[in-house]
Amino acid sequence: MVMHAAQSRPGISERLDDILARTRGELDRGLVPVNIFANADIFDAEMERIFAKSWVFLGFESEIPDKGDFMQRRIGRDSVIVTRDAKNEIHVLANFCRHRGTKLCQTDVGNQSHFRCPYHGWVFKNNGDWIGAPDKSKAYKGLDPKDWGLLKAPHVESFLGMIFASLDPDAPTLMDYLGGAAWFMRGLMDLHPGGMSPMGPPDRYKVRGDWKTGSENFGGDGYHVGVAHGSVQTIQLAQGFDVLNNYSTHYVIPGGHSFLGHDFDSMFGPDGHVWYYPPDIQQHFDLDRIDPLLQDVVKKNPPIVGTIFPNLSFLRFFGPPSPGKPPAVYTSWRQWQPSGPGEMELWSWQLKWNFMDEQQAADSYAAGQFGFSSAGIFEQDDTVVWEGAPEAARSVWARKENISFNMQMGMDGMGQQTLDESWEGPGEAWRPGPGEPSQRAFYQHWLSQMVETGK
Secondary structure, three states, rough: OOHHHOOOOOOOOOOOOHHHHHHHHOOOOOOOHHHHOOOOOOOOOOHHHHOOEEEEEEEHHHHHOOOOEEHHHHEEOOEEEEEEEEOOOEEEEEEEOOOOOOOOOOOOOOOOOEEEEOOEEEEEOOOOOOOEEEHHHHOOOOOHHHHOOOOEOOOOEEOOEEHHHHEOOOOOOOHHOOOOOHHHHHHHHOOOOOOOOEOOOOOEEEEEOOOOHHHHHOOOOOOOOOHHHHHHHHOOOOHHHHHHHHHHHEEEEEEOOOEEEEEEHHHHHHHHHHOOOOHHHHHOOOOHOOHHHHHHHHOOOEEEEEEEEEOEEEEEEEEEOOOOOEEEEEEEEEEEEEEEEOEEEEEEEEEOOOOOOHHHHHHHHHHHHOOOOOOOOHHHHHHHHHOHHHHOOHHHHHHHOOOEEEEEOOOOOOOOOOEEEOOOOOOOEOOOOOHHHHHHHHHHHHHHHHHOOOO
């Protein structure tokens, strides 16, 4: 049993501080040590130093529209209940009974005024307050209810209908945390006063990959498209992947956030305006809702993928809803849920504009499922190749040789990408691609959180 436990924790002989110190030195050279993937000590520290400290996305307000509605979600590996109480306030509650730790909520969604523990029957209101137990007057006559309510996230805020929470009592406001990323999110979600909403609960599927790989890939990895998704060109569902990087811009935002934009006008002509949305959709947009510089980005160089640190990403692209039909634009918010060292669940919401008619929404949903879902032609490519980092991290040979992964693309002497000094928006703009400034910035912020919050 001891030998098995040691084998399941690769690199356990290395102290956590040593791994982080090595990572700091390697990142300065654009390298990422293999040791940070599929490592149990790193994973445990991430749960405490990143997920318990960051603002984490939990879902959409429209998923719990009515008083009493709830949904079961996660912060790191912690199961939480997101509720809307009788006063219409949203709470994020720890999903375990204060009596013996039994899981209170077993269903994904529902409507409840209270939660009753299935073990001994302790009862909690949907705002977390303790309100009773069997034989209360005999068993708990002196118990103070104020001391025994469910744990509540100290900070819960919404932005553009998206619910976030932080478990850190000293966390900054959500808007301070998002910083310049909020500007880009407005360009994605705020082009119409009705906003956007998910077309159902999130798809969920297990991936043998590290959550960091999903986050940094969607933060700006345009380099993989022509190779990993080459089969899409082979079967002639799409073309031109090999030149995508010639039209790309990496938007790098402080805090580990990033977005990858593309010059749609140069790629597709005038029809490429605003993510290639067709006229019957664009006619509903009011670009005056966003500032002039953001309008220009949305029209000409919109982000098609991006990541909000730590584990929330989005995708907006287009594809056929069925063979022979014109392309439909789809929007997906997706979350890389850590489930163990080198393992995660991928949660994906398909969104619609709330002005869409039934057919427009159905086409967008079908196009999104065809491209990015458990059976999606792009998703399958990604999730297979993402298995590599944890596999390498479990390799005795790789750890013995102290190998690192290369993220030097775009650094001095490595390519054509340069910092656009004329950029007036938030963060930095690097263009043209290919390059990896987003990936390097992601891991630099990851390291800062692992070191600073671990002191």
